[in-house]
Amino acid sequence: MIxxxxxxxxxxxxxxxxxxxxxxxxxxxxxxxxxxALVLLAASLLTNERIILQNVPRLTxxxxxxxxxxxxxxxxxDKNNTLEIDSHNISIKELPYELVNGLRASFFCIGPLLGxxxxxxxxxxxxxxxxxxxxxxxxxxxxxxxxEILIEKGIVKANIKGEKSRLTxxxxxxxxPSVGATETLIMAASLAKGRTVIENAAREPxxxxxxxxxxxxxxxxxxxxxxxxxxxxxxxxVGCIHKVIPDRIEAGTFLIAAAAxxxxxxxxxxxxxxxxxxxxxxxxxxxxxxxxxxxITINPRELKxxxxxxxxxxxxxxDLQAPFTALMTIASGESQITETIFENxxxxxxxxxxxxxxxxxxxxxxxxxxxxxxxxMELVASDLRSSAALIxxxxxxxxxxxxxxxxxxxxxxxxxxxxxxxxGIKITRELNKRNFxxxxxxxxxxxxxxxxxxxx
Ligand code: UD1
Numbered sequence: 001m002i003x004x005x006x007x008x009x010x011x012x013x014x015x016x017x018x019x020x021x022x023x024x025x026x027x028x029x030x031x032x033x034x035x036x037a038l039v040l041l042a043a044s045l046l047t048n049e050r051i052i053l054q055n056v057p058r059l060t061x062x063x064x065x066x067x068x069x070x071x072x073x074x075x076x077x078d079k080n081n082t083l084e085i086d087s088h089n090i091s092i093k094e095l096p097y098e099l100v101n102g103l104r105a106s107f108f109c110i111g112p113l114l115g116x117x118x119x120x121x122x123x124x125x126x127x128x129x130x131x132x133x134x135x136x137x138x139x140x141x142x143x144x145x146x147x148e149i150l151i152e153k154g155i156v157k158a159n160i161k162g163e164k165s166r167l168t169x170x171x172x173x174x175x176x177p178s179v180g181a182t183e184t185l186i187m188a189a190s191l192a193k194g195r196t197v198i199e200n201a202a203r204e205p206x207x208x209x210x211x212x213x214x215x216x217x218x219x220x221x222x223x224x225x226x227x228x229x230x231x232x233x234x235x236x237x238v239g240c241i242h243k244v245i246p247d248r249i250e251a252g253t254f255l256i257a258a259a260a261x262x263x264x265x266x267x268x269x270x271x272x273x274x275x276x277x278x279x280x281x282x283x284x285x286x287x288x289x290x291x292x293x294x295x296i297t298i299n300p301r302e303l304k305x306x307x308x309x310x311x312x313x314x315x316x317x318x319d320l321q322a323p324f325t326a327l328m329t330i331a332s333g334e335s336q337i338t339e340t341i342f343e344n345x346x347x348x349x350x351x352x353x354x355x356x357x358x359x360x361x362x363x364x365x366x367x368x369x370x371x372x373x374x375x376x377m378e379l380v381a382s383d384l385r386s387s388a389a390l391i392x393x394x395x396x397x398x399x400x401x402x403x404x405x406x407x408x409x410x411x412x413x414x415x416x417x418x419x420x421x422x423x424g425i426k427i428t429r430e431l432n433k434r435n436f437x438x439x440x441x442x443x444x445x446x447x448x449x450x451x452x453x454x455x456x
Pocket of ligand 1: 035038133137138177179
């Protein structure tokens, strides 16, 4: 299967040159969480009053989401990492396909639009081009809240059933604790008439952050972070100031990079219990972890192999599986990495093996025999988290690597290479140095272990 990249020129004209055998040293500032900021932007549609969102990371995904909101009629002022969002003038309840452009989070808009205006037209999300993730949990939940939904020519068209002007509170039991579906349903239910109970809800910190902001806006949401969330619908939501939580995935990525290079660093700000599964795995693999308030210091020692399996929060996050796999390639001993959330999230394995790793893949389990060294080379990342994994591998490797596919990295890591540079890594973004021919790019990304679903 071939991955059609929309911004071919961007892909071909940029790469990161990573000098291997690097060491990290110092303190790194963790940005606001991408996955929180995206859903909080959508939640701001629920009020006519101004939302001030602080600590918003500068990422291409955020830029895309901002453009989607602006297109709906939202007045959005961007002041560095603070966004002022004024949705009182929304005139359109439809997201244009061109702007959605593969941004899965765009689908979040369906909940607020339906909850507030009683109608929404949103393109099916997940645009990679090579498949999409299901949205059945979102759709079934919205239907249970009283929506009538029709999917036509790739557009999800939603209205409130009958003569009613509001959705109606109900009891929903999710089949799987989907983060996105939990968030969509919380937003829709916050303006519904009556009480909604969501069972088997996702417990991720980003869901909790959403509920915290909605409660500041006047919503009545109880037990966010638990498996059963209760939402008492209100008539109206108001403006507020909210600071996005630190990005636990970025935090974990830096800790893993430090462990891989036997480097001591401190990350801050971070909410330590958001990444406990990761710090536990790092401790088991030989690192000393010191937590002081909102900062974590890692002092790696001998790197030992450990097994992990990804799981919903508070389990080991799927978004850190690829970086952790890169770490285990050079650990002493054998490890098993099991991906349980997404069935095709192992495309970094083939690339790590090209660098000299010894990984056998059996479906969603990577069996890794640690090697003493891996070698730098030219690689094309094909999703967000595997791009981080390849950069970590490049820093560890002997020789120089060139990592392409930066449109994925730039979706989710704010100033990644600048932060690495501050920590002492030799890494540079090269422009127009290497142009893939169409054929080469297809070979590089068209392997059958490319994910059928675009992830993160
Ligand atoms: C979010 C995160 C992503 C993270 C993932 C899991 C955002 C923008 N992205 O994605 O970084 O990797 O959580 O922590 O917040 N599923 C269904 N039906 C549905 C919805 C989901 O079967 O209607 C399945 C999916 O195929 C997957 C699992 O549920 O196997 C988890 O997906 P979900 O939690 O929904 O992930 P996202 O919200 O898309």
